[in-house]
Amino acid sequence: MSSKESFQQRLKKVRKALRQREVDALVVVNRVNTRYLTGFSGSYSYLVIDQDGVRFITDPRYGEVATAMMEDIAEVHVQPTSDVQEWFRKLFKKNDYERVGFEGSVTVDELETIKGFFRKIKMTNEGDLIPGLRRVKDDEELKTIRRAVRLADRVMGEAIDRIKVGMTEKELSRTIRILMEELGGERESFSNIVASGPNSSHPHHQAEARRFRKGEPITIDLGGIVGGYCSDLTRTPVLGKPTDQFVRIYDVTLEAQQAAIAALKPGMNGRDVDAIARNVITEAGFGEFFGHGLGHGVGLEIHENPRLSPRAGDYLLEPGNIVTVEPGIYIPGECGVRIEDYVLITEDGCEVLSKSPRRLRIIG
Ligand code: ZN
Ligand code: ZN
Numbered sequence: 001m002s003s004k005e006s007f008q009q010r011l012k013k014v015r016k017a018l019r020q021r022e023v024d025a026l027v028v029v030n031r032v033n034t035r036y037l038t039g040f041s042g043s044y045s046y047l048v049i050d051q052d053g054v055r056f057i058t059d060p061r062y063g064e065v066a067t068a069m070m071e072d073i074a075e076v077h078v079q080p081t082s083d084v085q086e087w088f089r090k091l092f093k094k095n096d097y098e099r100v101g102f103e104g105s106v107t108v109d110e111l112e113t114i115k116g117f118f119r120k121i122k123m124t125n126e127g128d129l130i131p132g133l134r135r136v137k138d139d140e141e142l143k144t145i146r147r148a149v150r151l152a153d154r155v156m157g158e159a160i161d162r163i164k165v166g167m168t169e170k171e172l173s174r175t176i177r178i179l180m181e182e183l184g185g186e187r188e189s190f191s192n193i194v195a196s197g198p199n200s201s202h203p204h205h206q207a208e209a210r211r212f213r214k215g216e217p218i219t220i221d222l223g224g225i226v227g228g229y230c231s232d233l234t235r236t237p238v239l240g241k242p243t244d245q246f247v248r249i250y251d252v253t254l255e256a257q258q259a260a261i262a263a264l265k266p267g268m269n270g271r272d273v274d275a276i277a278r279n280v281i282t283e284a285g286f287g288e289f290f291g292h293g294l295g296h297g298v299g300l301e302i303h304e305n306p307r308l309s310p311r312a313g314d315y316l317l318e319p320g321n322i323v324t325v326e327p328g329i330y331i332p333g334e335c336g337v338r339i340e341d342y343v344l345i346t347e348d349g350c351e352v353l354s355k356s357p358r359r360l361r362i363i364g
Helices: 003-021 031-038 060-069 081-095 108-117 129-134 139-162 169-182 197-201 244-263 270-283
Strands: 025-028 046-050 054-058 075-078 099-103 122-125 193-196 216-222 233-235 295-297 304-308 322-325 328-331 335-338 341-345 350-352
Touching: 003 025, 003 031, 003 046, 003 129, 003 139, 025 031, 025 081, 031 046, 031 129, 046 081, 054 060, 054 081, 060 075, 099 129, 129 304, 139 169, 139 216, 139 233, 139 341, 169 193, 169 216, 193 197, 197 216, 197 328, 197 335, 216 335, 244 270, 244 322, 244 328, 244 335, 244 341, 270 304, 270 322, 304 322
Parallel strands: 025 099, 054 075, 099 122
Antiparallel strands: 025 046, 046 054, 193 216, 216 233, 295 304, 295 322, 322 341, 328 335, 341 350
C-alpha cells in the first residue's frame, strides 16, 4: 500500500465514524492528527471532512507544498489567515451542515469567535475520534515504526559501548542526542534520560554533571523519530560488579516484564496486563517501589493510547496496537532499574520489536 492509499483509507475510516456519530462534517485542527490523515506536517492548516470530500485550508506559505501533497487526498484552498473565518462561514452555509464536529485545541478567544460565527450549527467535541483510530497502526505505519525501533536499538548499543568510569551523565546524554541524528533519526522523540548510581531511583531524572563510578547502575531511556514515528527504549546496565541488591531488583524487574509480555494478546485490558507485572514485583516485596504504570501506546506521539496501567480505561487490546512494557523498581537514595521494550500486539499474541539484549549487562 502506498502512503497515499493509507491516507485515503484513514480518511475513509473518519467518514464512517462521522456517519455513526451523525456528524455532518469534522474540522481537524490538531497538528499530529492532520499529519496522520494527510502527511502534512506544517504549522497551519484546517481539514474539513464530510461525506462528499476533504478540504484542506492553509495559508500562502504552504500553498505550493500542500497542493503537491494533497493530490488524490484533498481539495486545497489557500487563504490568508484573515479570511479563514469568512471561508468557513460560506462553506457551512453552502452545505447546510446541522452538526459540525471539532477536535484539537483552539484558544478561548478563537472558540468564542467560532461559536459566534456558526450560531445555527450544533458544535460537538469529537476529540476522541482520530486518537481512537490511531491506536491501531496500519502496515504503512508499522514499516516506519520498525525503522524507528531499529534506530533506538542501534543508539542504545552504541551508547552502552561508550560508557566508562569518570564520564558524566551529561556527556552520555549529549552523545545519545548526537547519535540519534547521525544514525538517521529526525531528532529525539523525547529528551533522553541518563540516571546513574543513586540517581537511577528517579524515573524521570535529568542528566547532571555527575561522574559514573564503578559498581553503579546507569538507566538509559531513549528514543528517536523516523518518518514522524517515535521509538522508546530503556536499559539499565551496570558499570563493573553490581551490588546484590541491584542484581535482585534487576531480576525481579525482568521477570515482571517477561510475565507481562508472555500474557499480552488481543482482548486483554490494560489494567490486567499491568497487574500481571505488578504482582511479580509486589510478591517479591518491592511493590511500593514501582510507582508508575506498566506502559503506554506510542506512535506519532511518545505517549498515546492504549495505556497499560491501573488507571487504563475499558479498551481491549487489538492487533496493531503498539505498547511499551516498562516495569521498574526504584529504591530511594540507593538504586533503581527500568527495562522497557516496544511491543506490537498481533493476531494471536505479541511481537517484541526492540532487540537490545535484556539480560543484565555488566560493562568492563
Ligand atoms: Zn522510555
Ligand atoms: Zn515509555
